[in-house]
Amino acid sequence: MNQIMKTLSKTKVQRLIALVLVAVTVLYPILFRESTYIHLIICTLGIYMIVNTGFDILFGYSGQISLGQAGFYAIGAYFSAILSKAGVPVVLAMLFAATIAAIVGYVLAIPCSKLVHHFLAIVTIGFGEIVRLLALNGPTKLTGGANGIGGIPPVSLFGFQLTSKAAYLYFVLALVLLFLVIKHRIVDSRVGRAMQAIKCNPDASEAFGMKLSRYKSMAFTIAAFYAGVGGALYAHLVRFISPESFSADQSSMFLVMILVGGMGTFCGPLIGSLLIIVVTEFLQQFGTYQMLIYGALIIFVLFFMPNGIAGTLRNKYYHLLNKLPGRAGKQEAK
Structure with a gap:
């Protein structure tokens, strides 16, 4: 009976939190219409959350490191x-762009599925730099070169343009x-469990009949699609893009967000994206000391929380749960 009451109370708390979040999400832009800069920051945060959610499937669940996510973001x-700009409806153009990024990710994954650790990281760094150089040195009429592309149309839904x-x-x-x-469904599916098994022990997974290259390619493709969606959202948010926005620093930031938030967790990419965005904005007031403090904070989090914030909280939660009287009694009975 007590267990049922606890479950019901937990469900009520979760529903209450969900309702509060929905209310804040709906009312905030209405109550604070003039806070354009804050809206821009939150939109950027949402875009990073999408990119890092896909990146976590690649890095956190399948165990493949990539330092070239900015390349898919740029694509x-x-x-x-x-x-x-050529006349394709914006939402359709975004879908096509993300699909192209996914196709490129799949093609890149074919040779990369045989690489691990720093070898894979070096290849993905090269890929990201190649995409940036193509955007920089490509046909000016197409990519805009160093001047970038301006006048990008806003998103239009059902005839209503999202200009604000x-x-x-x-x-x-x-x-x-x-x-x-979508990520939750993937992680809980047979494909997601296969990815996690390959990350934990690729040799044993292969011995049980799992095709490593297949699942690694799928993880690369999913992460590339998510990054492509994020890049498309960014382009139509700022309505101007240039090669400087897709440098290796951007890929490093995505990686830092995953590591700080906690890879292989549902909330890790969200927490990491939020924390890094907030810290970056807060540290702007320190001028030349900004990067020094930023680096020290990252080292502190990674040193004392090697599993990231979400991973550390999860481990502590299970550790405390095992100390409960009922759980301890069950373990002793076993």
Whole structure:
């Protein structure tokens, strides 16, 4: 009976938290319409959450490190900008751009599935740099070269253009929820369990008949698609893109967000994205000391929380749960 009451109370708390989050999400852009800069920051945060949610499937669940996610991010941004300026409906252009990023990710995964650790990291660094150089040195009429692409059309839904940051915020948050649900379904599926098994012990997984290259390629493709969606959202948010926005520093930031938040967890990419965005904005007031403090904070988190914030909290939760009287009694009975 007590267990049922605890379950019901836990469910009520979860529902209450969900309702509060929905209320804040709906009311915030309405109550604070003039906070354009804050809306821009939240939209950027949502975009990073989408990219890192897909990146976590690649890095956190399948165990493949990538330092070239900015390359897929750039592919989504550039192709969506080019297609939409050519007259393709914006939402359709974004979908095409993300699909192209996924196809490139799959092609890249074919040779990369045989690589591990620093070898894989070096190849992905090279890929990201190649994409940036193609955008920089490509045909000026297509990529804009060093000047980038301006005048990118805004997103239009059912004839309504999302020109304001407050309206765009709803669109981004809706996609964040959608891709979180998709990730949850993937992780809980047979494919997700196979990826986790390959990460833990690839040799044993292969001995049980799992085709490593297949699942690694799937993880690369999913992460590339998520990054492509994020890049497309970014392009139509700022409505101007240039090669400087897709450098290796951007890939490093995605990796830091995953490591700080906690890889291989549902909330890790969300926590890491939020924390790094907040810290970056807060540290701007320190001028030249910004990167010094930023680096020290990252080292502190990774040193004292090697599993990231979400991973550390999860481990402590299970550790405390095992100390409960009922759970301890069950373990002794076994």
